[in-house]
Amino acid sequence: MSRIIITVVGKDTVGIIAKVCTYLAQNKVNILDISQTIVQEFFNMIMVADPSRSDLGFGEIADDLKALGEEIGVVISCQREEIFESMHRI
């Protein structure tokens, strides 16, 4: 599977990155890049990750992360990288 972009948006609280990273580590999803910004007073974390060695499919990872987000009180979405590449790269 190609790389995925994980976006976390919400109010900043302690342990968001730790929880997301723990989930990814447990499921053999390799993190390639992490960046954080504040947009319109919201915490925005964007991760580029490689799920090629994971036993889970894209759908499962996306569903798990969505559920994890609801637990922490943030919105976590998961998208394949191609959507961004096609829109922003010629």
Add this chain to the structure above:
Amino acid sequence: MITPFEVIETNQMIGQEKLDVRTITMGISLLDCIDSDPARLNRKIYDKITRLARDLVSTGDEIAKEFGIPVVNKRISVTPIGIVGAAALKTPAEFAEVARTLDRAAREVGVNFIGGYSALVSKGMTPAERNLILSLPEALSTTERVCASVNVGSTRTGIDMDAVMMMGEAVKLTAEATKGDDCLGCAKLVVFCNAPDDNPFMAGAFHGVTEGDAVINVGVSGPGVVKRALEKVHGKDFEVLCETVKKTAFKVTRAGQLVAHEAARRLGVPFGIVDLSLAPTPAVGDSVAEILEEMGLDSVGAPGTTLALALLNDQVKKGGVMASSYVGGLSGAFIPVSEDHGMIEAVEKGLLTIEKLEAMTCVCSVGLDMIAVPGTTSAETIAGIIADEAAIGMINQKTTAVRVIPAIGKDVGDHIHFGGLLGEAPVMPVNTASCAEFVRRGGRIPAPIHSFKN
């Protein structure tokens, strides 16, 4: 590597500015279903559609989930039934039966519309095509998901005025037949000039005879994205304005190109075209009228509207052409009244008339779309409106269309309500002078001089 700014921009377009893939439309050729026996024809049509499109809806949903971009509609277009049914169907009632077969097939695979209950009669009509046109009121009042279109003219052939007059009557009778549903049947009936073979948008989609056995065409939309981009260049000159529209159209089309390729690959069907059309929905922030107003007009309909729409349409095409390997369909800006809250408001304030809309159709991507007229409007007057649009299309070598709804039992000031994507429309006044003698002359209009390019 993708930057956070780019991720945020894309997700803002999708989340807040309502960028979406409006439709993945599977074109299916029914030429190999042709049979001389009506029962066998119906069975073959049903079987082929349900076989090829079995996974269309689930594939669309999968793609939406993986890329995080909504795929709003999954639809089917088929070879014009006026051709497919010619060998078997000898009466309007037999044609309407095929419409019901299409409806059942659409329901079975879960698509919300199926287009192609169509006749291409720009130069003349076969008996089959005549029967299909006569069957339209029954076909559209006894089905839920079937869309019909009739091409009555083209730049290469001229205009078949007999067909124009028949369509004036068909629109009126369809309105009567569906008056219990606010004349909904007319929202699924388009009269074209220069109809494209690969349009993925309803109600005018059909699978042209020049197409392959099956194809995936994708329609992308995003009036909200263009409007938001223009807000950022408020007051700047036309060069900046045009560049902004073009760049935005490029990004939007690229998303469509990706989705089209993915859908084609997963379904094992060739990719056809991407159609970038700014197609409004009744939601605030998803309106073509709002874009024109953001450019500096107090209201759509004001002097300057035609130019504003012309540059929007042109820049959308320019951005789209660079972004996709195959751009087709209609690609431009749609101006349906009932589906655009900005247009509705302008009509209600008396700032937008049918005559201004007609001028706008000279430069938009299609034509007079989703316009409610008084129920007393005669079939001849509707034929006159169709003839005027066809003239614009024929002379300017562009696609034009008419989708008007005679609101039976209603008059100017009343509204019709369809709900959903089709929205609601205020009944608009129509010029009351008669054109009956003119449109009833019969025969056909010769092709214009600039069609002779051989």
